[in-house]
Amino acid sequence: MSKVGVIDYGSGNIFSLARAVEKVGCDVVLISSPEQMKEVDRYILPGVGAFGSVMRKLEDNGFNEALISVARQGKPLLGICVGMQVLFDVSHEFGEQEGLGVMGGEVDKIPLLDINGTQNRIPHIGWAELIYEHGDGNRQLVGELFESINDRASFYFVHSFAALPADEEISVAHTVYGGHPITGAVRKGMVFGTQFHPEKSGIAGLQLLDNFLRS
Amino acid sequence: MTDASPNRSTAWSAVKQKRIRIIPRLDIKGQNLIKGVQLEGLRVVGDPEEFAKKYYEEGADELIYSDVVASLYGRNSLLDILAKTAKQVFIPLTVGGGIRSVDDVEALLKCGADKISVNSAAINRPALISEISSRFGAQCCVVEVQAKVFGKGQWMALYDNGRENSDRDAIDWACEAMERGAGELLITSIDRDGSRKGMDLDLVSKISSIARVPIIASGGVGSPSDVCDAVDSAVVDAVAIGDLFHFGRASIREVKGYLTHHGVDVRL
Numbered sequence: 440m441s442k443v444g445v446i447d448y449g450s451g452n453i454f455s456l457a458r459a460v461e462k463v464g465c466d467v468v469l470i471s472s473p474e475q476m477k478e479v480d481r482y483i484l485p486g487v488g489a490f491g492s493v494m495r496k497l498e499d500n501g502f503n504e505a506l507i508s509v510a511r512q513g514k515p516l517l518g519i520c521v522g523m524q525v526l527f528d529v530s531h532e533f534g535e536q537e538g539l540g541v542m543g544g545e546v547d548k549i550p551l552l553d554i555n556g557t558q559n560r561i562p563h564i565g566w567a568e569l570i571y572e573h574g575d576g577n578r579q580l581v582g583e584l585f586e587s588i589n590d591r592a593s594f595y596f597v598h599s600f601a602a603l604p605a606d607e608e609i610s611v612a613h614t615v616y617g618g619h620p621i622t623g624a625v626r627k628g629m630v631f632g633t634q635f636h637p638e639k640s641g642i643a644g645l646q647l648l649d650n651f652l653r654s
Numbered sequence: 655m656t657d658a659s660p661n662r663s664t665a666w667s668a669v670k671q672k673r674i675r676i677i678p679r680l681d682i683k684g685q686n687l688i689k690g691v692q693l694e695g696l697r698v699v700g701d702p703e704e705f706a707k708k709y710y711e712e713g714a715d716e717l718i719y720s721d722v723v724a725s726l727y728g729r730n731s732l733l734d735i736l737a738k739t740a741k742q743v744f745i746p747l748t749v750g751g752g753i754r755s756v757d758d759v760e761a762l763l764k765c766g767a768d769k770i771s772v773n774s775a776a777i778n779r780p781a782l783i784s785e786i787s788s789r790f791g792a793q794c795c796v797v798e799v800q801a802k803v804f805g806k807g808q809w810m811a812l813y814d815n816g817r818e819n820s821d822r823d824a825i826d827w828a829c830e831a832m833e834r835g836a837g838e839l840l841i842t843s844i845d846r847d848g849s850r851k852g853m854d855l856d857l858v859s860k861i862s863s864i865a866r867v868p869i870i871a872s873g874g875v876g877s878p879s880d881v882c883d884a885v886d887s888a889v890v891d892a893v894a895i896g897d898l899f900h901f902g903r904a905s906i907r908e909v910k911g912y913l914t915h916h917g918v919d920v921r922l
Contacts, residue, residue, distance in 0.1 A: 454740060455744075455766045455768070458766070459744055462741075487794065488789075488794075558866060562867065564793065564838060565715075565868070566715055567673070597746070599792065599793065638744060639744060640745075645744060
C-alpha cells in the first residue's frame with residue numbers, strides 16, 4: 440500500500456497517529472522539513488495545544504507555503520483537531536491568529552453555556568456521534584471518508600475551540616455539545632479535516648484513516 | 655438504587671443527555687497490573703498490556719494507567735508499557751504517576767499518552783499544573799484529587815498514592831487545580847477505592863457542583879448499579895473502574911448494557 444507523510448513539526452501525538460496508520464497497512468514517512476514533502480503525495484497534519492503555537496511552529500519550520508501549495512495541487516491532505524483548525528482563515532484563541540486560509544471561516548471558543556443556560560464543561564472531552572449535513576447527498580460530498588462507517592458510530596473529541604466554516608458547502612458533519620452544533624468534519628476538494636481524533640476513535644476511526652489513505 | 659431515576663431522561667431532554675465514558679483504571683507496579691484496597695494491600699492481577707487490549711476490544715472509552723509507586727521512587731516505569739499499548743489500542747490513554755516536570759510529560763506524550771494526570775508533584779508545587787497546561791494545552795492536563803473523608807462533608811487531599819495527607823481541603827484543591835489550568839479532574843475516593851461499596855456520592859456531587867471542566871469519578875464501583883447511583887447523584891462525565899473489571903466480575907459490555915437499560919447514554 441501507499442505511503443503517507445505525517446507532518447512532524449514538534450506538535451501533536453505523532454506516535455499514536457503513526458501506529459494507527461501502520462495498523463491499517465500504510466507506511467508512515469515523518470516529514471520534518473518542507474523539502475521532504477516531495478517524497479510522498481498524501482499528507483496528515485496533526486495538532487494539539489494552542490492554535491497560535493501550532494501556527495508559529497509551522498511557520499518556523501517553513502511548512503506554511505508548502506501546505507498551501509499541496510492543497511492547491513489537489514493532493515490529499517487530512518488535518519486533525521488543531522491540524523484541522525489551522526486550515527481556516529483565522530482563530531480567536533488568545534487574540535486573533537491567522538491560519539493557513541485553505542478553508543474559509545473562523546475558529547472560536549465552544550459556547551460557555553449550554554442552550555439551557557447552564558455552564559458547559561470545557562474542554563469538550565468524549566465520544567460523540569456525527570450528524571451528516573446533507574443526508575445521503577452529503578455522502579457524495581464526503582466521498583470516501585465515511586465509507587463503511589456506521590451512521591451511529593462515535594468519534595473521540597477533545598477540544599475547547601471549534602471551526603465555523605464560512606461556506607456550508609465545506610461542512611461535512613457536525614456533532615452537538617450542550618445543545619450547540621460543533622463542526623466535526625470538513626472537506627474542500629481533496630483537503631479534509633476532522634475535529635475529532637480518528638487515531639483515538641477505535642474501529643470507526645481506523646476505518647476513516649483507511650478511507651483517507653485510499654482516497 | 656437499581657432503577658433509572660425518572661428525572662434522568664427528562665433533565666437533559668433539551669440538551670442531549672450527557673454521555674458517560676467508562677474508563678478502566680489500571681494501577682501499575684513495576685511491570686504488573688495490580689489492585690489494592692484503599693490503594694494499599696496491593697495484589698498482582700496480570701499483564702497490563704493484555705488487559706488494556708482486552709478492554710479496548712470490549713469497548714472501553716479510554717484507559718487510565720497509573721504507576722502507583724512512581725512517586726515513592728521518583729521514576730515512571732510506564733514508558734515501555736505505554737508504547738506497546740499504543741501499538742494496539744486506539745482509544746485515549748491517560749497516564750499518571752511520578753510526573754514532576756514538563757519534560758516528564760513530553761516523554762509520556764511521545765510514547766503515546768494523550769493526557770497525563772498529576773497529583774503528588776502538583777500538591778508540592780502547584781505551578782506545575784499551569785506549566786503543563788500552557789505548554790501542552792489544558793486538554794492534556796488531568797489533575798487527580800485523592801480525597802479522604804475527614805468529617806461530614808469534608809475531605810482532605812492526599813498524595814503519594816493515599817499515603818500522605820497534604821492538609822489541604824480536597825474541594826478547595828480541586829478549585830485551585832481548575833484555576834491553574836487543569837482540563838479535567840480525576841476524583842478518587844481513597845475511602846472507597848477497592849472496597850466495592852459504591853462510590854462516595856457526597857464527594858462526587860460536591861465536586862460536580864463546582865466543576866467547570868469534565869470530571870472522572872473513581873473509587874468504589876462494585877457493581878453496575880453503583881455507576882447508575884453516581885450518575886443519578888451528580889453530573890459526571892466519566893467513571894473509572896478497576897476492581898470490577900480486573901477480577902472479571904463484570905465486563906465492559908455488561909456494564910454498558912446495564913447502563914443503557916437504565917437510561918444512561920454510553921457509547922455502544
